[in-house]
Amino acid sequence: MYSKPKLAFKYIHYLLTAHNGKGHGMHSPFVFELIQNILNDKKHYEEYEKVENLRKNLLADNAIIQVEDFGAGSSVTKSNSRTISSIAKNAAKSKKIGQLLFRMVKYYQPKHIVELGTSLGITSSYLALANPDAVMTTMEGAEEIAKRAKRHFEKLNIAHIELVKGNFDDTLESVIQQFPTIDFSFIDGNHRQKPTERYFQSLLEKTNNNSVMIFDDIHWSSEMEAAWNNIKNHPSVRCSIDLFFIGMVFFRQEFKEKQHFVIRF
Numbered sequence: 001m002y003s004k005p006k007l008a009f010k011y012i013h014y015l016l017t018a019h020n021g022k023g024h025g026m027h028s029p030f031v032f033e034l035i036q037n038i039l040n041d042k043k044h045y046e047e048y049e050k051v052e053n054l055r056k057n058l059l060a061d062n063a064i065i066q067v068e069d070f071g072a073g074s075s076v077t078k079s080n081s082r083t084i085s086s087i088a089k090n091a092a093k094s095k096k097i098g099q100l101l102f103r104m105v106k107y108y109q110p111k112h113i114v115e116l117g118t119s120l121g122i123t124s125s126y127l128a129l130a131n132p133d134a135v136m137t138t139m140e141g142a143e144e145i146a147k148r149a150k151r152h153f154e155k156l157n158i159a160h161i162e163l164v165k166g167n168f169d170d171t172l173e174s175v176i177q178q179f180p181t182i183d184f185s186f187i188d189g190n191h192r193q194k195p196t197e198r199y200f201q202s203l204l205e206k207t208n209n210n211s212v213m214i215f216d217d218i219h220w221s222s223e224m225e226a227a228w229n230n231i232k233n234h235p236s237v238r239c240s241i242d243l244f245f246i247g248m249v250f251f252r253q254e255f256k257e258k259q260h261f262v263i264r265f
């Protein structure tokens, strides 16, 4: 993981050099529409409150659970005992990103959604609530965290989500085989280069023209930056959007030439 000053420097560079995020001068109609209708959609959706109430409760929960360390995301603490509040604070995506992912799913209405890295289920809830007709699988290795996440889905009455427990290395292939296609995936666990590239390759088997893949923390470390570069340069990726904290890739054939965008968000 990069040091805090280095990350801050990178973030400032991003803010100064990214496309303005308002759509002005954007020549791609697809990306223009995404900026106007998703990035800049300021409407309030009632589902936001449900998920943010869950987050609020978890941030106040000092219960301690045992957590197995699976990925590279455990730099905050190496201890196996963690409070629910610290997991909610450090692992879950922010409200801003969670709600953006909600709007992505609401807008594109993907039928089959896969999330790698459930944690307590905050972002999973956003994704699932955005399309009640979707079939969603979320994957988590840490046993006690997974148990908690399941409870949270029940509490929010989310029935169309399946949580698959286990190391992605053992579970991803069979999850992928269950789906005819994967329309939307969020890769938010094990932030290392080779595993991230492996997950991309596996998910690629089931992508279609409209699929979206979203990678978390693409500038978090040199390994993640290397993975992001290789993914966005992969021949099957036609368009990529870098929002600094997450990166999106699209496979749409309408992009005759590969296009990369960095957009302020």
Ligand SMILES: C[S@@+](CC[C@H](N)C(=O)[O-])C[C@H]1O[C@@H](n2cnc3c(N)ncnc32)[C@H](O)[C@@H]1O
Pocket: 068, 070, 071, 072, 073, 091, 092, 093, 116, 117, 118, 119, 120, 121, 122, 123, 124, 139, 140, 141, 142, 145, 166, 167, 168, 169, 188, 189, 190
């Ligand atoms: C950053 S958290 C996910 C946060 C969640 N997406 C959210 O925004 O609310 C990453 C999770 O992935 C899990 N994880 C990391 N590497 C894994 C692996 N190889 N197999 C299974 N789970 C893994 C960790 O246990 C952790 O709970």
